[in-house]
């Protein structure tokens with residue numbers, strides 16, 4: 001029974017929302033509770049030494065976490081989800097599949113913390129990494145001429161919303177004998193499913209859209225490969241960066257409404273991107289849903305819609321950008337993304353402060369770049385908030 005829940009079996013062939021609401025879950029066998037209980041226990045009684053009901057210690061296994069793992073596996077089209085205490089803990093878990101001397105090829109625009117983990121932690125342990133623009137398939141080919149064990153990329157990326165061709169990059173990784181890992185945090189499985197396009201592992205910061213309410217920190221790795229699942233499960237337990245059961249419950253509750261939230265995020269983000277595109281103070285809008293986005297055609301081919309994240313460059317100095325960032329009211333100036341409420345980020349000084357400036361500038365990530373996580377509030381209120389902030393910043 002536990003295995004069936006963990007694998008999300010019994011949900012195959014169903015639509016996304018059905019899997020999001022039911023995958024990995026079943027009424028509680030003891031009480032019939034429809035919602036998976038929060039099993040706040042660290043340990044489980046054994047009938048005799050080593051004889052138990054499949055649960056021995058909560059770092060290794062917990063029914064609430066197991067339900068979440070089966071749930072995310074079901075919506076990503078994987079066979080196993082492995083939950084971690086944060087997105088970065090999931091990243092660390094996946095990178096721990098490698099050994100000293102191995103090389104990672106890292107997409108050129110990724111969350112600053114992912115870059116920092118490789119640059120300042122994993123490199124101390126003997127991993128090497130090179131950065132490549134994964135939107136440029138010739139560059140990926142050239143970079144893969146050196147022995148590589150793992151290719152890690154985001155699409156759309158954080159914060160520039162670059163779009164990479166998942167099937168093409170994964171095929172190249174596989175041909176080179178490297179694992180292909182896609183951080184699917186920005187898109188979510190409602191908008192795209194990288195495992196179906198050839199990825200070996202999908203990673204999430206469940207802190208973001210999956211949780212959806214900015215009230216929990218968590219991470220997840222998903223795979224459809226039994227061997228990788230076993231190794232990741234071992235690392236989850238051996239390293240021990242697991243989420244608590246209440247956090248797992250909150251993420252699972254968030255996922256139930258993922259599809260309806262994402263539709264509204266996308267509606268609002270499309271309109272905000274268009275509004276910014278028509279604003280004379282905006283030099284460039286980064287949103288894969290716009291026809292002028294270089295990755296628009298690829299995005300259309302692999303995504304259902306284009307997501308709730310919009311970045312933009314002001315035609316102004318850094319001071320004006322910082323002023324604008326301080327003048328919004330509904331868009332809270334804060335790190336993170338993917339919650340129902342709108343947030344505004346100044347990546348160079350906040351989420352991506354640990355990415356070297358020269359590296360950022362090389363790829364068009366300027367000091368003045370602003371990033372919006374467009375929430376699901378009423379559109380006219382969001383546009384009104386931006387309008388008054390632009391008026392003040394450019395007064």
Ligand code: P1T
Pocket residue numbers: 086087088089111113114154158183185186204205206207217218219335336337345351
């Ligand atoms: O914060 P944590 O749950 O550890 O997730 C790390 C992470 C991984 N991958 C992506 C694409 C992310 O955006 C993040 C976290 N990002 C932010 C906190 C941010 O504001 O961009």
